[in-house]
Amino acid sequence: MTRGEADGERPTLEQATWQLRHYGLEVDPQAVLVAVRLISAGARVGRAAEAHFARFGLSTGRYRLLSDLEGHGGEKSPSQLAADLDVSRATVTGLLDGLEREQLIARRPSTEDGRGTVAVLTASGAQRLRDMAPEHFGRLEAMVAGLSTEERTVFLDLLARVVHGSSALTAD
């Protein structure tokens, strides 16, 4: 291993510069680095969290669903869940299938809407969340432990501004 640094350093500025020159583009290589490394860092932190979920038989999607349900009194319709988790209704159906199989949630027909269903957090589901919480949040905190409070504030601001910039593009 000649590589001294982990690969939060990839691609390098040189690689980005080469690439842009190769295509003959007048784009700031540093800007490209910011975008690409943000994607990669997010995925990396996400995978680190996912690894912990897996020990409790959950995935990121399942965890987010349970957690969202808990923060909402333990009951919510699949459509609402899809909207709040920013995934499709079909995905929610799949997540609920898995969670129902393990009895972490239950499905009840809606009393108000004949088409509707309500996902209900079961006692096991709530317990599962409680079991994994300390280590989960501890791990998240550990990942950003290298940043001071001030740096975290700056980071959140910069993140928000990049997200804002990307929304403009997404809103096609």
Added chain:
Amino acid sequence: MTRGEADGERPTLEQATWQLRHYGLEVDPQAVLVAVRLISAGARVGRAAEAHFARFGLSTGRYRLLSDLEGHGGEKSPSQLAADLDVSRATVTGLLDGLEREQLIARRPSTEDGRGTVAVLTASGAQRLRDMAPEHFGRLEAMVAGLSTEERTVFLDLLARVVHGSSALTAD
């Protein structure tokens, strides 16, 4: 819609604080926010890039593979690709299958190793990359256009430090 801000602002500090109190944890809510919003921002920017790839019949994985191939003289073994893209060899097999079907790459048996194969970027593959490059990099640049050069430098530094913090956890 009462929501004035896009959802780079979710979860909110209040939500994180509530959750940590609910579980009785002594964890800094701001630290949790940083981790969670980083994951979400990375995914969002990634999806924005993916939307452009889709117009050219590619996915993020396929694009990364083609691009990596191009940066390496157009030839590489699947194992090497898996290592460099940080995915499993099985995933590379799947990506190559798709790319080969569209003739963007070709597979050749390795001359040195009887077990081995070499993925070769075809002329169409190189052309595809050239076709999408201007808009792709333009979009990446646009997403970070809200940050000054100094802010980008700070951002890259902070990102690297969070990645470093997460590596410690991943290296179980």
Added chain:
DNA sequence: GCATAGTAGTTAGCTGCCTAATTACTGCTG
């Protein structure tokens, strides 16, 4: 009050990622 448009949830089928197992070959070691 009945036809039609819209919405809730599911299903089917795609991609991309994973791990585990399989097959084919290399290379070391006694």
Added chain:
DNA sequence: CAGCAGTAATTAGGCAGCTAACTACTATGC
């Protein structure tokens, strides 16, 4: 040089996301 550990690529099977299409029901508008 025979055997065996290791590596290359694929295959099989799983999950999570997607879109599109379908069913069942609601709500609206003549």
